[in-house]
Amino acid sequence: MKYDVTVDLINREEKYSFGEVAKQANGAAWLRSGKTVILATVVIDETEIVKDDFLPLTVQYIEKSYAAGKIPGGFFKRETKPSDFETLTSRIVDRSLRPLFPKGFGYPTQVTILVLSADKESDLQVLALNAASAALFVSDISIDKSVCALRVVKVDGELVLNPTLSQLNSSTLDLYLSGTKDDLLMIEMRTIGSNEFDNSLVVDPFMDPTLGMPIVEMHVSNAISEDELIGIFEQAQEALSQNNIKYEELFAPYKRECLSLEYKAHNINEEMVDFVRTTHMPEIKSAMNQMAKSERSTALRTLRKNILKTNASWDEVELKDAVEKVKRGQVRTQILDENIRADGRTLREVRPISISTNVLPSAHSSCLFTRGETQALVVLTIGGAKDAQMYESLTDSGTQNEHFMVHYNFPGFSVGEASPITGVKRRELGHGNLAKRALEPILDLDSQTIRLVSEVLESNGSSSMATVCGGYMALRAADIETSDIVAGIAMGMVSDGDRYAILSDIMGLEDHDGDLDFKVTGSKNGITAMQMDIKLGGISLDVLKEVLYQAKEGRAHIIDIMLEAETNIELNDGVLPNSDFFHINPSFIGDIIGQAGKTIREIIEKFEVAIDIDKKDGKVKVTGKSKSGVEGARAHIEGIINTPKVAKIEYKVGDKYKGIVKKIVDFGAFIELPDGTDGLLHISKVSDQRVEKISDVLSEGEEIGVEILEFKGNKISLGRA
Structure with missing residues (x-):
């Protein structure tokens, strides 16, 4: 492949080829960075024009399994429906490209991004947008602006621009921005807990304790302050500007002659x-x-x-x-x-809030969060390690487990529309992902799996932020510990060019007719996640700082209401899984597990619990559906620990001992010898006389004399003494 352009960026080099592949598309770009290769194409349908005031743009980001030397798993050995990562990436690219199109552009447009080769250190979301923008810039559509993406992370307290995936995985900040040389268009941000790993043995009724040990992920809150964030935005915006200047200068010679297209005339009478x-x-x-x-x-x-x-x-x-x-x-x-809004509120005023917890008696926990005319019913379910969502990213070496899930549902009736409930749409997936990023930094899952489901019952402005608030309350209504209290608020802005007004807790009307949709989540001390889309074409950092501090004020107001509601929580004791934590001497772990996991499985089945044991420090977690079952399992484990160990006996052929009939089977009886070792007394050795049914001669629990006859591997054959 001949590369026409090489772009040197901070910590990364990108090589572009134009005009060699996908020549029948309106625009195409072949991008290579490291060992990653991405093909982005743009095609428009010139035969029709959509008359509605809407840009008919579709973006599809598709990862090919062969790009990482893999064959798709499952029954169908070809790529099927997009993964969550593919869908979210498509959404990010779509939101970044839309502002570039000329006003009145109504031709159906398809942007396709194919990942053809991928290495384990490439940031595919950044490269996807850069490739799509390059294809659009050199196409025959009248677009003369470049947009690009930039990711910023924080590793060991130092900012890194254009990080590798290894650096992202060890970062406390994940900030994704897109913009032109003049304007910042979009922000996606989350803070990341300082992940710690331990060697935990997780045992539940469906896991063989002799198999590999799952890793338990620990999170610590890392909210970031508004001032620090503004400083990072300043560096990022400068980098975006310089990158786009390079792209436009280098791509300009490969720009096709623009088509003569008629744009939609939207003349108002x-x-x-x-x-x-x-x-x-x-x-x-x-x-x-x-x-x-x-x-x-x-x-x-x-x-x-x-x-x-x-x-x-x-x-x-x-x-x-x-x-x-x-x-x-x-x-x-x-x-x-x-300074008065349509519903009579002042610019900083938050709509009335009401919170009811555990309104669903059979759910583990629930919260009905109502703010104005927006209402979310958030329901929580607690599971064990086996309930985690398995997934595999293109650059992963194997499958991963997602132990915290937030699923957001937006039915038509929530906005008075007569529409059927269908599959999950991009918007629903994106809002659920935002709520997940907001809440995850304050959780220590400790080998649990938690699923939050937000059912939006009514929507008039930022149901995603209602999901964050209701999600936190559902966590506390399940008695789940958090490192901080997190709330979310949607901010807006109206500007006429000379003046602007910042709005707290925007409703649907202000989102539709305003210039900004900025969702900010966090505690009173800092921000855990955010999502911003600019409708004006850009926003100054001074205004952005003002928005962030007004959002902080609004969050504090909401948090105070949530703290008051927290004092009124009544747990669903009859339904909520019970847990108990205690420590044992690690030397007893083998006794608790037993041979091939026999002892621990018996405890699990008898008391209907799941048991997690930390092999390193002896921490034991017992979880069950009932308090009595958890207490019984703990007592049984402590009984094993407190039972004096009997020294093992070195058995020899001909030795005679007293043993206990432990179990009777058709072919004989298992006898427990003095040190707890089992031996088999075959039916032919029970008596000098022929025995038809061994239960006619022996009964379980009976003490009898036996003789060691022979050893067959680890098995002891006994005779009657």
Whole structure:
């Protein structure tokens, strides 16, 4: 492969080839970085134009198993549905590319990103966006801006730009940004606990204790302060700017001649706008005050019908656009001129919050979190190590286990839509992932598996942040320890170029008609995760800092309400799994496990528990569905420990001993010898007379005399003495 362009970046080199492959696409870029090779293509459908005010862009990021020398697992030996990582990466690229397209661009556009070769140190999410942007820049679409991605991590207290995956895995910060040479467009951030690993033996009813030992992951909260984050943004934005300047200069010679495309004309009928603004402002303001999306839509639809009754010649689509423009203008003007929002709140005011915990009596725990007209029912389930979600990334050497899951569901009825519930969409996966990143740093899973499911029952502004708040409360309602209390808030902004207003806890109307959607999660002391999308095309760091501090103020308000609700939690004692922790001398672990795991399996089956044993320091965790079962298992283990050990006897053929009939079987009886060793007394050796049924001669628990006849490997053959 001949490479046309080499781009030297901080800690990474990228080589691009244009015009050699995928020549029938509108644009294509072949990118190599290290041993990773990615092909990105852009294709538009020039035969149709979508008339709605919407950019019909589809991004698909696809990892090929052969890229890492693997064959797909499972029944079907070819790539099937996308993994969560592929879906989330597609979403990140989509959000970064959309601002580049010209206004009025309505042609269906497909961006395809194929990972053809991958090494274990490559950041595929960063390379995916860079490759897609390169393909778009050199295409025949009229786009003259480059966008690129940058990841920033913090290793041993030092910032690293464009890290390797090894550095990311040892980092306390994961910050992914995208932007042009002028503007910061998107931010994804999470803090990472300082992962610790121990040699834990995890035993449950479905695991053979003689098999390999799973690793237990430990997390410690690493929230980051607003001031430190702003400093990092400054460095990152400068790096993004310099990178994009390089891309645009180097890619410009390979830009195709642009197509002559007609863009959607979105002309507003100003006569209708003036009429609505002059004669129907009270109805517009009333519709604005309808907080639910369905109620607001109904009010505006009714207004349009009433206007058409007296203006029958008017086009309803044009009237809809006119009404929407008046409504949007009123929302923004009222905020900028009066500092009053559509629902009457001040700019910093958070909507009323109510919290009810353990509303589902048969679930391990639950929380119904309501903030204004947004409501999330978050339900928690506790499992053992075997309940973890198995997954395998392209660059992983083997399968991994996910012990903390957050699943977010957004049914149509939550916004008054008559739509069926189907599979998980990208938005649902993305919001669940954001909530997971927000809460994971405060958890010490300690060999547990935790699943949080957020059922959004009503939505009018940031149900993902309601999921974070409800998720924390569900954790506490299950008596799960956390290192801090975490809440989330969605921030917005309205700007007319000269003035701006920052909004706390935005509702759906302000998200739709505003210029910023910025979700921030964390404690009172710092941030654990964030997600930002800019609709203006960029945001200054001074404004960003103001947004972060106003978000901190809002989080503190929400956290105070959550702390009060925490004092009223009543656990679902009859349902919630019980756990007990204690320590034993590690020298007794072999006695507890028994030969081939026999003893510990008997404890598990008898008391219906799961048992985790740390081989290094003797820490034992017993978990079960009932308190009595957990207590019984602990007592049994302590009984084994407190029973004096009997010295092993060196048995010889001809020795005679007293033994206890331990178990009777069809072919004989197992006899327990004085040191606990078992021997077999065959039915033919029980008596001088022929015995048809051994239970006619012996009974379990009976003491009899036996003689050592022979050794067969580790087995002892006995005769009657």
